[in-house]
Amino acid sequence: MRRLLLFLLLAAALATGCTPRSEGRIVYGLTLNPTGIDPHINASSELGIPLTSVYDTLVYQDPQTGGFVPGLAERWEVSADGQVYTFYLRRGVKFHDGTPFNAEAVRFNLERITNPDLASQKARFMLGPFERAEVVDEYTIRIVMSEPYAPLLDSLSQVYLAMASPAAIQKWGLEYQLHQTGTGPFIFAEFVPGDHLTLRPNPDYAWGPRVYQHKTAQLAEIEFRFFTDAATRAPALESGEADVMGEVPPLDAVRLQKNPNFRIQPVPIPGLSLVYFMNVTRPPLDDLRVRQALIYGTDRQVIVSTVFQGTSPVACGPLTAVTFGYDPAVCQFYPYDPSRAATLLEEAGWKDTDGDGIRDRNGQPLTLDLYLMGWGYLPDIVQLMASQWAQLGINVNMQKVTYPEALQIAKDGTHHLLPFSSSGTDPHILRTFFYSQARFNWSKVNDPELDGWLDEAARLFDRNQRAALYSRIQNRIMEQALVIPIRDYVNLNGVNNRVQGLRFDAQGWFPWLIDVTVQQ
Amino acid sequence: MRVYFADAKRYLERQGQEQPTLMRTMRILEIPQLQARPLPRPLLRQPVAVLAILWLTGVIVGAAVIPYLAPEGPQAMDLSRAMLPPGRGGLLGTDFMGRDIFVRLLWGGRLTLWMGIRALALAVGLGLPLGLAAGSLGGRVDAIVMRLIDAWLAFPSLLLALTVLAILGRGLSSVAIAVGLAAAAPYARIVRATAREIRAQPYIEAAIAVGASPLRIALRHILPNAAPALATFAAIQLGWVLLHGAGLNYMGLGAPPGTPEWGAMLAEGRDYLRAAPWVAAVPGLALTFTVLAANILGDRLGRE
Numbered sequence: 001m002r003r004l005l006l007f008l009l010l011a012a013a014l015a016t017g018c019t020p021r022s023e024g025r026i027v028y029g030l031t032l033n034p035t036g037i038d039p040h041i042n043a044s045s046e047l048g049i050p051l052t053s054v055y056d057t058l059v060y061q062d063p064q065t066g067g068f069v070p071g072l073a074e075r076w077e078v079s080a081d082g083q084v085y086t087f088y089l090r091r092g093v094k095f096h097d098g099t100p101f102n103a104e105a106v107r108f109n110l111e112r113i114t115n116p117d118l119a120s121q122k123a124r125f126m127l128g129p130f131e132r133a134e135v136v137d138e139y140t141i142r143i144v145m146s147e148p149y150a151p152l153l154d155s156l157s158q159v160y161l162a163m164a165s166p167a168a169i170q171k172w173g174l175e176y177q178l179h180q181t182g183t184g185p186f187i188f189a190e191f192v193p194g195d196h197l198t199l200r201p202n203p204d205y206a207w208g209p210r211v212y213q214h215k216t217a218q219l220a221e222i223e224f225r226f227f228t229d230a231a232t233r234a235p236a237l238e239s240g241e242a243d244v245m246g247e248v249p250p251l252d253a254v255r256l257q258k259n260p261n262f263r264i265q266p267v268p269i270p271g272l273s274l275v276y277f278m279n280v281t282r283p284p285l286d287d288l289r290v291r292q293a294l295i296y297g298t299d300r301q302v303i304v305s306t307v308f309q310g311t312s313p314v315a316c317g318p319l320t321a322v323t324f325g326y327d328p329a330v331c332q333f334y335p336y337d338p339s340r341a342a343t344l345l346e347e348a349g350w351k352d353t354d355g356d357g358i359r360d361r362n363g364q365p366l367t368l369d370l371y372l373m374g375w376g377y378l379p380d381i382v383q384l385m386a387s388q389w390a391q392l393g394i395n396v397n398m399q400k401v402t403y404p405e406a407l408q409i410a411k412d413g414t415h416h417l418l419p420f421s422s423s424g425t426d427p428h429i430l431r432t433f434f435y436s437q438a439r440f441n442w443s444k445v446n447d448p449e450l451d452g453w454l455d456e457a458a459r460l461f462d463r464n465q466r467a468a469l470y471s472r473i474q475n476r477i478m479e480q481a482l483v484i485p486i487r488d489y490v491n492l493n494g495v496n497n498r499v500q501g502l503r504f505d506a507q508g509w510f511p512w513l514i515d516v517t518v519q520q
Numbered sequence: 521m522r523v524y525f526a527d528a529k530r531y532l533e534r535q536g537q538e539q540p541t542l543m544r545t546m547r548i549l550e551i552p553q554l555q556a557r558p559l560p561r562p563l564l565r566q567p568v569a570v571l572a573i574l575w576l577t578g579v580i581v582g583a584a585v586i587p588y589l590a591p592e593g594p595q596a597m598d599l600s601r602a603m604l605p606p607g608r609g610g611l612l613g614t615d616f617m618g619r620d621i622f623v624r625l626l627w628g629g630r631l632t633l634w635m636g637i638r639a640l641a642l643a644v645g646l647g648l649p650l651g652l653a654a655g656s657l658g659g660r661v662d663a664i665v666m667r668l669i670d671a672w673l674a675f676p677s678l679l680l681a682l683t684v685l686a687i688l689g690r691g692l693s694s695v696a697i698a699v700g701l702a703a704a705a706p707y708a709r710i711v712r713a714t715a716r717e718i719r720a721q722p723y724i725e726a727a728i729a730v731g732a733s734p735l736r737i738a739l740r741h742i743l744p745n746a747a748p749a750l751a752t753f754a755a756i757q758l759g760w761v762l763l764h765g766a767g768l769n770y771m772g773l774g775a776p777p778g779t780p781e782w783g784a785m786l787a788e789g790r791d792y793l794r795a796a797p798w799v800a801a802v803p804g805l806a807l808t809f810t811v812l813a814a815n816i817l818g819d820r821l822g823r824e
Contacts, residue, residue: 231790251616251795306599306617372777379777379788383617386778387597398776399690 022201024518025221026499028511029236029245033194033226038177039160040113043122045423045509048159049246050197050224052510053217055162055182058087058106059153060209061425061506066324068153071209072101072163072183082148082461089139093207095165096181096188103141107133108166110143125432126155128458148459150466154426159510183207185217185514197224199513208514213501218517237262237494243518244502244511248494250309250377256494265493266311269508270323271423272433273315274376275483276385277442278417284366285416289348291481295334297341297392298385304487307380311492315485317474318430322488322508324463325427325470333478341392352393359393367395368416371409374400378419381486410442418442421489425506427470428458434477443482450476569820572813579629579810586626594627594780595619603796613798615789621802628780628803632762632810635696635781639761642700644754647707652746654708655715656738666712672705681764685773692781695774699765703757710753714746748821755818759811766807782807 034044039051058073073087093101110133113123128149134142145152155161168181180188185208186199201217208215225242227233234252236242238259248256248264256262284290300314313321317330345351350359350366359366370386372378379400386396401409409415420442422429431454432438436446450473457469477483491509495502501515563569590596598618606613612621654665675683684698718724719742727737766783768774775781777788782803789800 231793234794249791251792255794302599306602374772379772380616383595383778384597387595387617390595398778400772400777 022217022220024219024520025223026219026243026516026518027241028222028224029227029233029242030224031227031230031233031245031247033228036177037191037197038180039162040109040123040164041118041120041177043160048507048510050186050199050222050513051162051180051182051188052159052184052505053186053199053222053513054180054184054188055159055164056093056184056207056209057158057162058089058156060211061154061157062211063504063506066425066506068157069209069211071157072207076153078461082150082459083145085143085145085152086136087141087143089141090207091139093183094204095168095183096202097165097168099165099167101163101183102138103135104138105163105166106141107135108169109161109163112164112169113161123160126151126158126160128152128155148461150458150461151426151428154428158507185212186222189221194226196226198222199224205514212512213515217514218501219513222513222516234494237496240496243496243499245494246491248492250307250311250492253311253492253494254309261497263495263497265495265502265504267491267493267504267508268313268320268322269423269489269491270320270425270506271429271489272318272421273320273488274381274419274421274486275315275318276370276417276419276486277433277483278481279413279415279442279444280480280482281413281444282416284348284350284361285368287348288481289344290350292334293341293344293348293392294389294394295481295484296337296344297389297394298484298486299336299388300486301336302388303381303384306384307377308487308490312487312490315488317478317485318433318483319427319470319474320488323427323429324425325467325474327467327471327474329471330474330478334481338388338392345392345394350393357390357393358395365395366393367397369397369399369414370417371399371401371406371415372419373403373406376419376421376489410440413444415442417484419486423489423507423509427466427473430454430470430473430477431458434473434482445480445482447476447480563820566820568816572816572820575809575813576817579633579806582626583629583633586623586630590620590623590627594624595778596623603792603799605796606798612802613796615799616792616796621785621799624780624785625782625802625806628782628785629806631692631775631779631781632766632783632807635692635699635765636758636762638693638696639700639703639765640754640758642697643703643707643757643761644750646701646704647709648711648750650704651708651711652715652738652743655712656719656742657734658716658719662712665708669705669708669712673709677702677764678767681768682773685768690773690776692769692775692779695765695768698768699761702764703761707753707757711746711750714749715742718742718745752818752822755814755821757818759814759818762807762814763811 030046030049032044032046034042034046036042037047037051039047056072058071059068060071062069072090072093074090076085076087078085089103089106095101110130112118113120114127114130128151129146131144131146134144136142162182165181168179169176172179178191185202185205187202189200190198199222201220203216205216227236227242227245230247230249233245233248234256237245237256253264257264278285278291278294280286304310304312304314319326345359349361352359354360370382372382382398386398389396406418410418420440433440434443434445434450435441435454436451453469453473457466457473460466460469498519500517500519503512503515504510505512596619601609601614601618603616604614610620610622612625614620650665650669654662680702681698684701685694688694688697724737724741727741769781769783770787772787775784785803786800789803792799
């Protein structure tokens with residue numbers, strides 16, 4: 001019904017106004033206050049929410065099909081060995097500062113990202129085995145990889161590898177992030193760090209991808225404001241202080257849904273589900289049976305319905321259900337079964353011999369060091385987990401840490417359990433977490449076969465073959481009980497009903513603001 | 521004293537006031553003890569003080585008996601009874617995990633009070649000897665100790681506490697130490713001021729004249745006379761350490777998640793402020809009343 005209404009509204013809008021016009025302004029609430037917002041340098045998901053509309057990318061991913069459509073590149077070719085990508089660029093594209101977009105600009109951007117001096121936190125890693133970029137002619141660029149790398153198009157479709165104006169980068173140097181200049185439908189008008197960021201429409205925009213519904217921006221202004229405190233988000237929407245708000249707390253979302261003036265647009269995020277990594281090198285978690293018992297003993301359904309009010313699905317494995325290559329077969333592993341968990345613990349030698357309610361073995365109590373960060377309702381989740389495990393005779397030492405502290409703990413391997421969650425459309429994200437040498441190998445897994453599969457999957461170009469291999473990888477991760485999957489991430493966007501046409505890209509995080517309209 | 525009166529008289533005369541009355545003279549000298557003020561009523565006949573005492577007694581008794589009332593502990597969950605308001609959900613309602621807030625409040629009272637007492641013990645344990653030494657010995661000792669205290673006070677107390685927490689790591693004991701250290705410096709300063717005042721009295725001069733050692737003077741003469749003032753200030757300090765300890769827990773720097781410490785409970789309830797306001801309101805009010813009661817008691821004791 002709502003979709004039909006939307007369609008009618010859209011049809012009416014198209015019929016009445018064929019000339020491009022921009023009117024109205026909205027306030028868009030961001031949930032983090034990133035320290036840096038240069039997409040080539042910084043890794044925050046939050047920066048992409050405004051900047052996806054400031055920049056264009058070479059290709060775009062269609063959220064419906066998962067396929068790639070032309071963006072700044074009209075078409076592209078991949079060599080037979082999968083190592084050379086040739087992109088034929090669109091002509092007549094201009095950056096916001098008036099300089100032309102061409103192959104030289106692409107080369108400049110890619111070299112900026114891969115220059116170690118830039119210390120890129122995300123963009124560089126997304127380029128994988130990038131070797132060099134060659135300008136063939138003014139509108140043809142060749143990207144050469146040192147080995148086949150299937151996720152490249154996915155990477156190039158994301159704002160982190162967006163095309164910025166070389167002239168602006170050279171002009172502003174270190175201050176570029178305050179003066180970002182792209183080719184996108186909106187111009188980066190003003191940024192006062194910690195306070196607001198303002199976008200205004202780019203009147204010259206005429207090269208949008210076909211996934212955009214409009215030719216130019218429909219709004220006259222978008223102001224982004226920061227609502228870092230989760231408790232303030234719903235009140236800001238209700239008071240009219242903001243028109244769109246990301247990550248509304250689940251309880252508030254349930255309440256807002258009942259209000260006819262607002263709607264909740266839940267967007268499932270592809271990538272790594274919220275998981276607790278189990279350190280397989282630290283006893284007692286070096287014993288597979290203990291790891292399996294922990295998953296069997298965790299009632300994830302209760303966690304999801306209590307903490308998330310059922311707004312998120314229970315996670316079955318390391319990938320969320322909307323990620324390419326996700327294998328639903330992993331849901332067969334480890335249904336909630338406390339008696340099975342107890343049996344496994346007994347088999348592993350953990351029995352409560354001294355009658356204190358906590359299992360022990362050779363005089364050592366079954367105590368696990370669990371760390372958590374302040375985000376993602378982890379403090380609530382771990383309390384439920386600890387109470388479920390307490391019934392199994394498992395004692396938990398909980399400690400809240402900051403992200404840098406967590407990185408140090410992971411590096412030292414002093415944890416039993418450490419949580420993480422991450423977004424990304426390509427299952428290649430698994431390599432970041434389960435490859436033996438990976439930075440985020442928080443399970444401390446060292447499985448040469450798994451490493452081999454992860455390497456091979458990045459080289460495969462056939463989608464079916466890739467999916468099959470990633471299915472094997474997911475099954476191995478769950479057989480080995482490397483993680484306790486908790487929930488699939490769902491971003492609950494609260495939207496004032498006067499705002500129409502809000503859609504999100506394939507990553508789930510980034511809105512296509514060009515199509516957003518507002519009723520006065 | 522007589523010299524001062526003479527000075528004041530002379531001053532009043534020079535101002536053209538003909539009859540320098542005793543009251544007028546005293547006002548110039550600002551002698552507080554002698555200013556006209558109604559005698560305070562006994563503590564137990566002041567309704568506010570009685571309320572404060574009753575509240576503190578209630579909290580202490582509750583903290584003492586809760587292990588017998590609710591032996592299953594503060595974490596007992598019943599998810600089918602989540603977020604029930606006071607009444608349907610027991611005396612003070614339940615939180616989002618179906619835990620009884622009244623039970624948690626009393627268990628939390630144990631943690632909060634124990635933290636406050638430890639912090640206060642540290643503040644007094646450090647501040648009292650330092651202040652007493654500075655105030656009764658004077659001279660170089662006074663100069664050195666007071667510069668140390670000045671440097672200590674130069675740090676905002678919260679910053680100091682955060683620094684201590686960064687070094688010690690998180691936990692309720694760390695919070696107690698952090699807050700106690702922050703509270704020690706102002707306490708030392710009060711002790712020193714009181715000690716100096718008493719040291720100027722003639723009976724101390726007399727004690728010095730008969731050859732009493734500085735240690736004996738400090739412990740036998742200055743300390744007993746300073747005790748009422750110090751106890752008063754300690755009561756006010758108790759309110760301060762409770763508030764700041766709870767504040768650090770509120771920021772998530774102290775107790776692990778789920779601990780019913782009042783500051784941590786308040787922080788947890790904040791996310792449910794719209795759906796279940798009592799979850800945050802109950803520990804918040806309990807904290808307010810306890811700090812208020814400690815301050816009232818300190819204030820009234822000081823007037824005695």
